[in-house]
Amino acid sequence: MSLRSSDIDRIAHLARLQMPPAQAERMRTQLNDFFDIVEQMKAVDTTGVEPLAHPTAVIDHVALRLRPDVASEPNQREANQQSAPAVEHGLFLVPRVIE
Amino acid sequence: MSRSDLHEMGVAELAAAIADKSTSAVEAAQHLLARARAHASLGAYLAFNEEATLAQARAADARIAAGERGPLLGVPLAHKDIFVTRDFPTTAGSKMLEGYRSPFDATVVAKLAEAGTVTLGKLNCDEFAMGGSNENSAYGVARNPWDTARVPGGSSGGSAVAVAARLAPAVTGTDTGGSIRQPASFCNVTGIKPTYGRCSRYGMVAFASSLDQAGPMARSAADCAALLSVMAGPDIDRDSTSLDHPAEDYTRLLGQPREGARAERPLQGLRIGLPREFFGAGVAADVQGPVRAALAELEKLGATLVDISLPRTELAIPVYYIIAPAEASSNLSRYDGVKFGHRAAQYDDLIDMYKKSRSEGFGPEVQRRIMIGTYVLSHGYYDAYYLKAQQIRRLIAQDFQQAFTQCDLIAGPAAPTVAWKIGDKSDDPVANYLADIFTLPASLAGLPGMSVPAGFGDSGLPVGLQLIGNYFQEAALLQTAHAFQQATDWHTKSPEGF
Numbered sequence: 354m355s356l357r358s359s360d361i362d363r364i365a366h367l368a369r370l371q372m373p374p375a376q377a378e379r380m381r382t383q384l385n386d387f388f389d390i391v392e393q394m395k396a397v398d399t400t401g402v403e404p405l406a407h408p409t410a411v412i413d414h415v416a417l418r419l420r421p422d423v424a425s426e427p428n429q430r431e432a433n434q435q436s437a438p439a440v441e442h443g444l445f446l447v448p449r450v451i452e
Numbered sequence: 453m454s455r456s457d458l459h460e461m462g463v464a465e466l467a468a469a470i471a472d473k474s475t476s477a478v479e480a481a482q483h484l485l486a487r488a489r490a491h492a493s494l495g496a497y498l499a500f501n502e503e504a505t506l507a508q509a510r511a512a513d514a515r516i517a518a519g520e521r522g523p524l525l526g527v528p529l530a531h532k533d534i535f536v537t538r539d540f541p542t543t544a545g546s547k548m549l550e551g552y553r554s555p556f557d558a559t560v561v562a563k564l565a566e567a568g569t570v571t572l573g574k575l576n577c578d579e580f581a582m583g584g585s586n587e588n589s590a591y592g593v594a595r596n597p598w599d600t601a602r603v604p605g606g607s608s609g610g611s612a613v614a615v616a617a618r619l620a621p622a623v624t625g626t627d628t629g630g631s632i633r634q635p636a637s638f639c640n641v642t643g644i645k646p647t648y649g650r651c652s653r654y655g656m657v658a659f660a661s662s663l664d665q666a667g668p669m670a671r672s673a674a675d676c677a678a679l680l681s682v683m684a685g686p687d688i689d690r691d692s693t694s695l696d697h698p699a700e701d702y703t704r705l706l707g708q709p710r711e712g713a714r715a716e717r718p719l720q721g722l723r724i725g726l727p728r729e730f731f732g733a734g735v736a737a738d739v740q741g742p743v744r745a746a747l748a749e750l751e752k753l754g755a756t757l758v759d760i761s762l763p764r765t766e767l768a769i770p771v772y773y774i775i776a777p778a779e780a781s782s783n784l785s786r787y788d789g790v791k792f793g794h795r796a797a798q799y800d801d802l803i804d805m806y807k808k809s810r811s812e813g814f815g816p817e818v819q820r821r822i823m824i825g826t827y828v829l830s831h832g833y834y835d836a837y838y839l840k841a842q843q844i845r846r847l848i849a850q851d852f853q854q855a856f857t858q859c860d861l862i863a864g865p866a867a868p869t870v871a872w873k874i875g876d877k878s879d880d881p882v883a884n885y886l887a888d889i890f891t892l893p894a895s896l897a898g899l900p901g902m903s904v905p906a907g908f909g910d911s912g913l914p915v916g917l918q919l920i921g922n923y924f925q926e927a928a929l930l931q932t933a934h935a936f937q938q939a940t941d942w943h944t945k946s947p948e949g950f
Contacts, residue, residue, distance in 0.1 A: 361823075368781060368826040369788075370819055371807040383820060384827070386882045391770040391837065397844055404842030407662045408648045408898025409693055411849050412923045418692050425689065432555035438795035445790050448802050 356384050458483040459618040463527055463675035466621055470516065470526035477512035477526030481505050481570050484528050488572060488619040491950075495586075495594040496613040497530065499574040504539035508570040515568055523678045523703075525568035530620045532611050533574040534581055535561050535666075536655045540571070544657040545579040545589040545607075548793045548813030558655025559687045560624060560666050567682045572620055576610030579815045580784065581626055581659045583607050584634055584888055587878050588817045595874070596639060597947040598913055602871040605635030611669050612639035617950040622670035622679055626656060627901075628663045629772050630866070630891025636669055636903040637866035637916025642933065642943055643669035644676050646926050648898030649695035651680075652687030660779035661693070663772075663895050672943055673904065673933035677702040680926065697924065705931035707938070713754055718935045720754030725859030729765035730890055736869045742907030742915040743865045746936065750863070753935055760855045760862070764848050768892040771848065773885050774828050774841040775896070780818075781825025787813060820881060849897040852922075861932060862920040865890055866903040870913035894920045904933045905942040 361381045365372045372380060405411065430443055439446035458480050461469065469475045485505060488497050505528075512526035536542045536554035543549045557565065565571070578588040586594040586609025594609040596602040597617040604613045608625030612635035615623055625632040627645035636643030644667045651666035658664065668679035685699035713720035726747070731740065747757060789795035789809030796808035814822070828837035855862060867890060877883045894901040900923070903916035917936075921929040937943050 356827075360827075364823050364827045364830070367830060368822045369785075369803070369806040369810055370814075370822065371811040380820065380823060383881050384823060387773065387824065387885070390882060390885075391774065393767060394770050394837075394840055394844060397764075397767065397840075397847070399840060399843035399847070402843040402846055404839050405846035405849060406842055407693065408849070408896075409695065411846075412647060412649060412695065412898050418688070420689060420692070429555055434791075435555065436552045436792040438789060438793075447790055448799065448805055450802050 356381055459487050462671045463622050463678055467523055467527050471521055477509040477570055481509040481528045484572055491617055491619055494613050494617055495576055495592050496610045496619055497573045498533050498576050498591055499540045501540050505572055512568045512570055522568055528570045528572050529622045530572045530575050530614055531561055531624045532577050532608050532626055534626050534657045537561055540574045545577045547590040548787050552792055559652035560683050563682050575614055578607035579818050581607040581628055581631055582817050582821055584884055588815055590815055593874055596871050597950050602873055605638035607631040608635050612636055612641050615641045615669055622675055625669045626666050628660050629895045630888050632667045633866045633891050633901055633903040633918055638871040640905045640914035641669050642673050642676050642904055644902040646684055647900045647923050649693050650684040652691045652694050654687055654690040658783040660776040673930045673937055674706055677930045702927050702930055705927045706934045717754035722755040723758050723859040724755050725758045725760035725855050725862045727760050727762040727864055729762050730864030734868050735865055738909030739865050739915050743917055746906035746917045758859045760858050762851050764851055765893055767844055768848060768896055769885055769889055771841045771844045772892040772896055774837050777821040777825035778829050778838050781822045784822055845896050848893055852897045856922045864918055866916040866918035870909040900926045902929050907942050
């Protein structure tokens with residue numbers, strides 16, 4: 354398997370990254386180098402092996418917890434918005450989405 | 453009266469000196485702040501807030517004056533810039549978070565503050581903790597005080613530098629694939645990554661959530677134990693992966709011989725497994741030497757060395773570098789230039805704003821990992837890469853359980869080489885990934901691991917001995933490391949000029 358430049362463009366778009374052609378080409382080479390070492394995974398027989406998404410599954414043999422869906426924090430809108438790039442009347446500003 | 457030797461003291465010594473009032477928390481903080489500023493060229497610290505530091509120090513002194521005592525009360529330390537802090541900016545080493553101020557403190561930061569520690573500042577790291585050299589920081593390299601032309605390791609590079617150069621007696625770090633153990637090894641520092649889920653991830657800027665784990669770095673196993681006792685413990689409501697296990701006193705076994713052992717052979721009966729795969733041709737001779745000598749020392753203390761195998765060690769590299777980027781690509785999707793973080797100055801529309809903001813805000817390694825992660829999670833590739841990696845992850849975890857039927861602890865080098873020169877690997881991402889081979893397996897399994905100073909290689913650069921325990925065996929790891937440090941003095945060595 355080898356990634357082509359059209360693959361890089363597609364992945365970059367999915368990842369919401371802008372990549373000028375020279376940078377995309379460099380990325381393509383580096384990703385292909387990386388996927389060369391990924392090849393060895395193919396030889397491993399994983400028939401019937403349950404994927405391990407999370408180590409707590411083997412540490413504690415517990416499923417990930419869920420908590421009740423209730424508000425547990427006080428309203429901290431101002432504090433939470435202090436590092437936002439653009440805010441007006443407590444709302445986050447974004448470019449116009451619907452014409 | 454001012455004391456000029458305060459930076460020579462470890463955590464326990466400093467706490468005792470502050471408690472018996474031969475110094476004060478304020479004096480210790482001022483001394484270390486001045487020292488940290490004087491050594492700014494090492495690039496260890498990213499932010500100070502002297503006013504906040506001294507306020508914390510005065511509060512600690514007031515607690516002492518009121519008769520309170522505690523193992524960390526008044527002790528100055530510094531946090532990796534991955535932990536969010538109210539009193540200091542938090543950047544995660546990224547331009548994306550330049551100027552970001554958190555409205556809250558990370559749980560680990562808050563727990564240490566309650567114990568009376570005084571925060572000196574925030575420490576440099578690879579961007580979003582992605583890297584093993586600290587060269588991926590947007591705020592410049594951190595330099596290894598043992599040779600300032602070399603990397604300190606990473607991603608907790610600034611943390612390791614601060615301890616090694618005596619700019620802080622102890623620090624926090626985080627370890628996703630080796631980011632505590634490898635820089636500890638490169639800088640002659642002691643560091644421990646506990647069992648996954650021991651320390652709350654609440655307020656740790658997320659990289660790979662099924663791997664990220666906080667831990668202390670200090671000059672000795674005893675000091676690490678004191679810090680970990682405060683840092684660890686359940687945080688059930690705020691971290692869904694925090695383990696529901698009661699907090700422990702990790703110092704409880706220090707200086708105790710193992711059950712049935714005598715004081716002069718305190719490790720009698722301890723079986724230490726040596727994975728064949730950790731001692732192959734890929735390990736530099738000047739790393740093998742000190743590691744073998746350290747193992748011989750552990751034998752003298754009563755331990756038995758056992759030959760074991762971790763057959764999928766090499767596979768840990770592709771498995772980790774699929775899983776961690778996959779999780780990172782998801783975690784880092786929150787940086788959209790809307791709620792916080794960098795936003796581009798010019799853009800055409802919303803998508804363009806996302807793309808420009810993210811491409812300007814993220815450095816090259818972070819972008820590479822987002823690309824890998826996005827690809828392996830994308831339609832048509834998920835099964836072949838992500839799912840397959842998770843299956844092998846389970847096999848790797850099982851290999852460890854198999855090994856632990858033959859031994860109590862596992863030992864080997866923390867890294868295949870000593871610290872490399874700044875710039876030597878910066879153009880070769882895969883070379884960087886391969887260098888993580890010995891720390892990745894325990895990370896994937898969620899096991900506790902540590903690095904203990906074990907001597908020096910050819911060029912006088914530090915070598916760390918890695919110890920890996922089974923789940924929840926932190927106290928036994930620290931007991932073993934402490935016994936080693938009682939018998940050796942490698943951990944007390946400091947670089948010339950510091």
